[in-house]
Amino acid sequence: SQAIKTKWAGKTVYFAEKVDSTNSWIKRLSKEGAEHGTLAVAEFQSAGRGRFDRKWEAPEGSSVMMTILLRPEFEPQYASMLTLVMGLAVAQAVDELGFKVSIKWPNDVVLSRKKICGILTEMGTNGTKIGYVLIGVGINVNLWEFPEEMQDKATSLAMESGQEYDRNQIIGLVMKHFEEDYERFIQTCDFENLLEEYHRILANLNQPVRVLNGADSFEGVSRGIDTKGELLVEKADGTVTKISAGEVSVRGL
Ligand code: ATP
Numbered sequence: 292s293q294a295i296k297t298k299w300a301g302k303t304v305y306f307a308e309k310v311d312s313t314n315s316w317i318k319r320l321s322k323e324g325a326e327h328g329t330l331a332v333a334e335f336q337s338a339g340r341g342r343f344d345r346k347w348e349a350p351e352g353s354s355v356m357m358t359i360l361l362r363p364e365f366e367p368q369y370a371s372m373l374t375l376v377m378g379l380a381v382a383q384a385v386d387e388l389g390f391k392v393s394i395k396w397p398n399d400v401v402l403s404r405k406k407i408c409g410i411l412t413e414m415g416t417n418g419t420k421i422g423y424v425l426i427g428v429g430i431n432v433n434l435w436e437f438p439e440e441m442q443d444k445a446t447s448l449a450m451e452s453g454q455e456y457d458r459n460q461i462i463g464l465v466m467k468h469f470e471e472d473y474e475r476f477i478q479t480c481d482f483e484n485l486l487e488e489y490h491r492i493l494a495n496l497n498q499p500v501r502v503l504n505g506a507d508s509f510e511g512v513s514r515g516i517d518t519k520g521e522l523l524v525e526k527a528d529g530t531v532t533k534i535s536a537g538e539v540s541v542r543g544l
Contacts, residue, residue, distance in 0.1 A: 295330075295462065295463045295466050295467075296463065296467065297328075297466050297467055297470045298470060299327060299328035299470065300328050300330070300359065300466040300467075300469050300470035300473070301328065301330040301359065301462065301463075301466035302328055302329075303325070303326070303328070303329045303330065304329075304330045304331075304332060305317075305320065305329070305330070305331045305332070306331075306332050306333075307331070307332070307333045307334070308333070308334050308335065309333065309334065309335045309336075309337060309351075310331075310333045310335075310336055310337070311336065311337055311338045312336045312337075312338050312339050312340050312347075312358075312427070313331045313332070313333050313336060313339075313356055313357055313358035313427055314340065314358045314411060314413055314425050314427040315338070316331050316333070316358070317329065317331040317358045317359075317360050317425055318413070318415070318423070318425060320360065321360050321415070321422070321423040321425070325360055326360075326362070327360065327361055327362040328359065328360070328361070329359070329360040330357055330358070330359050330360075330462075330466070331357060331358050331359075331360075332355075332356065332357045332462065333356045333357070334351050334352050334356075335349075335350075335351040335352070335356075336349070336356050339356065339429065340411060340427075341409050341411060342398065342411060342537075347409055347411075347429050348438065348441075349429060349431065349435075350435050352433075353431070353432065353433050353434075353435045353447075354429060354430055354431050354432050354433070354447070354458075355428065355429070355430040355432055355458050355461050355462055355465075356427075356428075356429050357427070357428050357462060358425050358426060358427040358428070359377075359425070359426050359428075359466075359469070360423055360424075360425055361373065361423070361424040361425075361426065361473075362421070362422075362423060362424075363421055363424060363477070364421075364477075365421070365477065365480050366419075366421075366480075367414060367416055367419070367420070367421050369480045369481075370412065370414045370421060370424045371412060371414075371520075371536055371537060372476070372480075372481070372482070372519070372520045373412055373424060373426055373473070373476075374397055374398050374410050374412040374426065374536060375394075375396070375397055375398075375482070375489070375516070375520045375536070376469070376472050376473055376476050376485070377410050377412070377426045377428060377469060378394045378396075378397070378398060378399070378400055378408075378410055379394065379468070379472055379485060379488065379489055379492065380465055380468035380469035380471075380472050381400045381408050381410070381428060381430060381465055381468075382394050382400050382492045383464075383468040383472075383488075383492070384461060384464035384465045384467075384468050385400065385402075385407070385408075385430075385448070386492065387464055387468075388448070388456070388461075388464070389452075390402055390448070390451065390452070391403075392407075392492065393492055393493065393494035394489070394492050394493050394494060395494045395495075395541070396493060396494070396516065396522050396536070396541055397520075397522070397536030397537070398410040398411070398412075398536065400430075401494060402446055402448075402451045403446065403451065404494075404543065405443070405444060405445055405446035406431075406444055406445050406446070407430060407431045407445075407446055407447060407448060407451075408428065408429060408430045408431070409428075409429050410426060410427065410428055410429075411426075411427040412424065412425065412426050412427070413425045413427075428465065430448075430461060430465075431445060431446065431447035431448065431450075432447055432448050432449065432455075432456050432458055432461060433447060433448075433449045433455050433456070433458075434447065434449045434450060434455075435447070448461075472485060479518075481518040481519055481520070482516060482517075482518045482519070482520055483518050486515075486516070486518065489515075489516060490515050490516075493513075493515055493516070494543060495513045495541070495543040496513055496514075496515050497512060497513065497514065497515075498512065498513060498543060498544070499511070499512055499513075499543075499544040500512070500513045500524065500541050500542060500543055500544060501541070501542045501544055502522075502524055502532075502534060502539055502540075502541050503539060503540045503541070503542065504539045509524075509526065509532075510526075510527075510544065511524035511525050511526045511527070511532065512524065512525045513541070514531065517533065520535075520536065521533040521534055521535050521536075522534040522536075522541065524541075
């Protein structure tokens with residue numbers, strides 16, 4: 292595809308009109324030997340997924356729905372950090388289109404506090420080694436009527452700007468930024484090289500937030516992420532709690 296000018300990210304692209312989910316599809320391709328950087332793109336997902344088995348919904352042709360397959364050499368414990376690397380890449384791509392975008396740690400990208408992108412990372416191991424990492428990305432691009440329960444939580448690029456976008460251009464921009472960020476990430480297997488850029492785009496930095504973990508919740512001030520990608524939340528008594536991605540949701544207050 293002519294839109295993607297990268298060394299490996301999205302060099303091979305599979306395209307489908309309709310799949311169950313791009314993550315499930317590329318998982319099957321990975322078992323047939325698809326290589327690092329292979330990208331699966333679909334016009335429609337009949338069973339798009341979010342975290343905790345939640346649904347990701349988008350009408351046909353409305354959005355970017357894609358999953359990249361990675362075969363990192365590093366230890367499995369680092370794989371979940373790639374969610375944050377992809378969040379950064381999507382935010383940088385949207386930033387490059389001229390939006391005031393922010394990252395809602397750990398896995399969403401937002402415009403005016405409404406979600407325009409969700410990210411779902413999954414991993415398979417061979418013994419103690421990584422077999423594959425899949426990073427699924429849904430970006431709301433063009434106009435559609437969101438279901439009632441999503442209307443105050445979701446938006447799209449077109450809804451915010453009144454303009455339609457070429458989805459292939461967006462895919463190309465995300466792949467460009469992801470490849471650069473990933474290469475910086477694997478130098479240290481942490482966020483040392485990406486911290487400053489991440490904090491530039493992070494929502495609620497030094498602002499009050501509520502951390503929700505099932506029925507439990509607490510409030511504090513977000514102090515951004517540490518080099519492991521954990522969110523630092525300072526409570527009123529000055530103690531700082533580290534929150535790891537995967538378990539929680541964080542809301543601005
Ligand atoms: P939270 O916003 O509560 O932190 P989350 O980050 O865990 O949620 P995900 O699991 O990544 O969310 O995504 C699933 C959720 O996203 C669904 O529960 C639904 O509310 C919402 N959603 C589904 N489709 C879309 C879409 N196209 N655009 C925006 N939000 C969507």
